[in-house]
Amino acid sequence: MKVDNRKILCSNCNAINHIEDLRCVSCGHYIREKIPNIDLWSIVWHLIESPGKAFQRIIQSEKKNFIILLTFLVMFKFFLNSLKLEHHLHSTSQPEQYFFSNFLVATVWLVVYLLVFSFIIHTSLMQYGTKLKFKSIYAILIYSMLPYAILLVVFAPIQYAVFGSFWFLLNPDPVVIQPHFTYLLLIIEFFGLFFSFILTYIGLSKFTSTKMIPLISSLLFHILLWAPLFFIGLYPF
Numbered sequence: 001m002k003v004d005n006r007k008i009l010c011s012n013c014n015a016i017n018h019i020e021d022l023r024c025v026s027c028g029h030y031i032r033e034k035i036p037n038i039d040l041w042s043i044v045w046h047l048i049e050s051p052g053k054a055f056q057r058i059i060q061s062e063k064k065n066f067i068i069l070l071t072f073l074v075m076f077k078f079f080l081n082s083l084k085l086e087h088h089l090h091s092t093s094q095p096e097q098y099f100f101s102n103f104l105v106a107t108v109w110l111v112v113y114l115l116v117f118s119f120i121i122h123t124s125l126m127q128y129g130t131k132l133k134f135k136s137i138y139a140i141l142i143y144s145m146l147p148y149a150i151l152l153v154v155f156a157p158i159q160y161a162v163f164g165s166f167w168f169l170l171n172p173d174p175v176v177i178q179p180h181f182t183y184l185l186l187i188i189e190f191f192g193l194f195f196s197f198i199l200t201y202i203g204l205s206k207f208t209s210t211k212m213i214p215l216i217s218s219l220l221f222h223i224l225l226w227a228p229l230f231f232i233g234l235y236p237f
C-alpha cells in the first residue's frame with residue numbers, strides 16, 4: 001500500500017518504508033513485488049501509456065538495465081541536434097566550424113551534466129529525509145530522455161533515406177529540398193523534446209509530494225542541458 005509517491009506502508013505492521021525498499025524495515029514483511037530487471041519493450045510502452053508506473057518500476061528494479069545504451073543513444077541524438085541548432089543559429093557559417101565543440105558538449109557535457117544533476121537531487125533528497133539510490137535518480141533522468149533515443153532510432157534513418165547526406169551536412173539545407181517534410185519532422189522533433197520534458201517532470205514527481213519542485217527542476221534540467229549550445233555559437237572552440 002502506498003502512502004504518498006515516496007513511501008510504502010507495510011500491510012503487516014503499518015511501518016512507513018521508502019519506495020525502493022523490498023521488505024519492511026521494521027518487520028521484514030515483503031511490501032511489494034521483486035523487480036530484478038527492467039524489460040526494455042515493456043518499459044518503453046509503460047512510459048508512453050502510464051509514465052508514473054513506469055518510473056516506479058525503474059526505481060524499484062534491482063538492476064538499472066539499458067542506462068548505458070540509452071546514454072549513448074541520447075548522446076548521439078544530442079550531437080546531431082546540436083549541429084543543426086548551430087547551423088540555424090548561425091546560418092552563414094559552416095557546420096564544420098562547430099563540429100568539435102558540439103561533439104565535446106554532446107559527449108562530455110551531457111554525461112557530466114547528468115551525473116552532477118543526479119548528485120544534486122540525491123543530496124537534496126537526503127537532506128529532506130528521502131532515501132533514494134544515486135543510480136535510481138540517474139535512471140529516471142536518462143529514461144526521461146527516451147524520446148531522444150526514439151527520435152534517433154526511428155526518425156534519423158527516415159531523414160537519411162529522404163535527404164541522404166544533405167540532412168547531415170546541411171548543405172544545401174533540407175528545407176530547400178523538401179520543405180513540407182522538413183517541417184513535419186521538425187514538429188515531430190519538438191513534440192519529442194516536449195514529451196521528454198513531461199517525462200522528466202513525472203519522473204521527478206516520484207521524489208517529492210509537491211508539484212512545484214519537480215516542475216522547476218525539470219524546466220531547469222532541460223534549459224541548462226541546451227544552454228552550452230548557445231554559448232558555442234558565440235564562442236566556438
Ligand SMILES: [Zn+2]
Binds near residue numbers: 011013014025
Ligand atoms: Zn512491517
